[in-house]
Amino acid sequence: MNYLQLRVLPLLALLASVLYYLYFQDSPALFERSDCSLFPYNHYWIISKRIVTPRGVISGAVEVKEEKIVSIIKEEDWHGDLKREQIIDYGEAVVMPGLIDVHAHLDDPGKTEWEGFPSGTRAAAAGGITTLIDMPLNSVPSTVSAETLKLKIDAAKKNIYVDVGFWGGLVPENAFDANSLEALLSAGALGLKSFMCPSGINDFPMTNSSHIKEGLSILAKYRRPLLVHAEIPQYSESYLEDAANDPRLYSTYLKTRPASWEEAAIRELLTVSKDTRIGGPAEGAHLHVVHLSDAGSSLQLLKQAKSNGDSVTFETCPHYLAFSAEEIKDGDTRFKCAPPIRDAANKEKLWMALLDGDIDMLSSDHSPSVPELKLLDEGNFLKAWGGISSLQFVLPVTWTHGRQYGVTLEQLALWWSERPAKLAGQDLKGGIAVGNHADIAVWEPNVEFELNNDHPVYIKHPSISAYMGSKLSGKVLATFVRGNLVYKEGKHAPAACGAPILAA
Ligand SMILES: NC(=O)N[C@H]1NC(=O)NC1=O
Numbered sequence: 001m002n003y004l005q006l007r008v009l010p011l012l013a014l015l016a017s018v019l020y021y022l023y024f025q026d027s028p029a030l031f032e033r034s035d036c037s038l039f040p041y042n043h044y045w046i047i048s049k050r051i052v053t054p055r056g057v058i059s060g061a062v063e064v065k066e067e068k069i070v071s072i073i074k075e076e077d078w079h080g081d082l083k084r085e086q087i088i089d090y091g092e093a094v095v096m097p098g099l100i101d102v103h104a105h106l107d108d109p110g111k112t113e114w115e116g117f118p119s120g121t122r123a124a125a126a127g128g129i130t131t132l133i134d135m136p137l138n139s140v141p142s143t144v145s146a147e148t149l150k151l152k153i154d155a156a157k158k159n160i161y162v163d164v165g166f167w168g169g170l171v172p173e174n175a176f177d178a179n180s181l182e183a184l185l186s187a188g189a190l191g192l193k194s195f196m197c198p199s200g201i202n203d204f205p206m207t208n209s210s211h212i213k214e215g216l217s218i219l220a221k222y223r224r225p226l227l228v229h230a231e232i233p234q235y236s237e238s239y240l241e242d243a244a245n246d247p248r249l250y251s252t253y254l255k256t257r258p259a260s261w262e263e264a265a266i267r268e269l270l271t272v273s274k275d276t277r278i279g280g281p282a283e284g285a286h287l288h289v290v291h292l293s294d295a296g297s298s299l300q301l302l303k304q305a306k307s308n309g310d311s312v313t314f315e316t317c318p319h320y321l322a323f324s325a326e327e328i329k330d331g332d333t334r335f336k337c338a339p340p341i342r343d344a345a346n347k348e349k350l351w352m353a354l355l356d357g358d359i360d361m362l363s364s365d366h367s368p369s370v371p372e373l374k375l376l377d378e379g380n381f382l383k384a385w386g387g388i389s390s391l392q393f394v395l396p397v398t399w400t401h402g403r404q405y406g407v408t409l410e411q412l413a414l415w416w417s418e419r420p421a422k423l424a425g426q427d428l429k430g431g432i433a434v435g436n437h438a439d440i441a442v443w444e445p446n447v448e449f450e451l452n453n454d455h456p457v458y459i460k461h462p463s464i465s466a467y468m469g470s471k472l473s474g475k476v477l478a479t480f481v482r483g484n485l486v487y488k489e490g491k492h493a494p495a496a497c498g499a500p501i502l503a504a
């Protein structure tokens with residue numbers, strides 16, 4: 001070692017430790033526990049008669065230490081010899097894995113007047129959601145590069161009350177630029193998302209199947225998914241005629257965006273999804289169709305692709321399961337979304353597909369805007385912003401409507417936690433199991449409430465939510481994120497101690 005090296009090495013080591021200190025100084029993990037959690041212990045037991053585990057519903061206790069679940073004790077093996085203050089007894093209330101919403105538009109940075117990380121994640125916590133995966137569009141800029149992902153992460157730090165991961169965008173600009181996509185994935189994007197129709201956002205143009213094929217080939221290396229908004233515009237003569245009809249009628253909007261748009265997109269997708277088969281050129285990549293609304297041909301095609309061995313999954317959203325076109329009042333643009341909410345017969349078929357196991361999971365597609373863009377006074381369905389605001393309500397909505405179909409607690413956990421965790425590559429989340437993060441939702445299935453102006457709602461613009469005014473059952477009592485009690489009966493922990501989730 002020469003003289004220069006002798007002098008420089010200790011300096012480098014010192015510099016590295018200063019940088020390390022500064023980095024972790026900035027990390028949310030350094031908040032005081034009392035700020036992060038409404039419960040003062042970091043080793044405690046959650047007791048309930050109904051704990052939903054991957055092995056069934058049990059009566060017993062979940063032992064939490066630091067941020068993890070360290071044991072699950074059945075009632076018959078429980079000796080109850082602990083200090084009482086380290087026990088939280090929820091009685092008959094359901095203790096379930098926290099919900100993982102793989103499809104939320106939090107609009108931060110750049111459009112925080114629409115939602116933002118603080119309000120969105122507080123709403124999530126109040127709704128039993130412990131992890132959100134943020135969509136790459138509706139914020140400014142869109143998340144389409146390593147640099148723009150960094151802006152997201154910086155905006156999220158110390159501003160999130162639940163854990164938040166990020167999808168990157170697959171757009172024409174980066175689709176054929178392997179270096180750019182690889183940089184985005186290496187920077188921690190959990191996967192990519194693209195649109196097959198105009199997204200409504202200028203810096204997020206739509207992709208065709210060639211872009212998607214390229215995207216899948218890169219994703220294969222990283223074993224991460226591509227999420228696709230599957231609608232391809234089919235501008236027929238009737239579309240143009242219908243567009244000239246009364247724009248206040250929901251039926252006008254519905255006709256302008258028929259199920260054939262979804263079907264066309266899915267047909268196109270299936271020409272590239274076969275690349276994901278074992279032995280195929282994109283083996284390791286995965287295709288996930290977001291917010292399926294058409295329970296007809298589109299659903300059948302997706303089922304077919306799965307049975308052919310394509311690595312494909314798909315989600316639907318509570319609004320397609322809760323509402324039908326027949327009920328939507330003319331001018332009530334709170335219900336405008338894309339693809340649209342279809343008729344009651346379609347809704348019934350979506351429930352059947354969910355119960356039969358054809359639909360893999362649920363997501364919110366929480367997509368708010370400022371109220372002005374919803375044009376509530378004018379009631380113009382063709383011009384209003386398309387997007388449903390629902391983040392805080394997805395658990396009670398799924399339960400209220402699902403219980404009529406005999407939905408079980410285990411099914412809720414599968415659709416809202418276990419499968420979404422797998423899609424997002426979160427091995428330590430999605431189930432109440434030893435070694436997993438202590439991400440837990442506690443809720444009371446039989447408590448009914450009305451979503452009126454007295455009800456505490458944390459999304460930024462409650463007035464644009466289609467759920468306001470409805471009566472729901474299933475009240476969230478408490479939410480734990482990595483062992484922190486972040487929400488309890490209308491109160492949030494003072495500090496935002498959620499962690500940004502980056503793919504390793
Ligand atoms: N840009 C955006 O959020 N679009 C979403 N809104 C909606 O209703 N469907 C979508 O894909």
Ligand SMILES: [Zn+2]
Pocket residue numbers: 229290291338
């Ligand atoms: Zn979409």
Ligand SMILES: [Zn+2]
Pocket residue numbers: 103105135365367
């Ligand atoms: Zn969306």
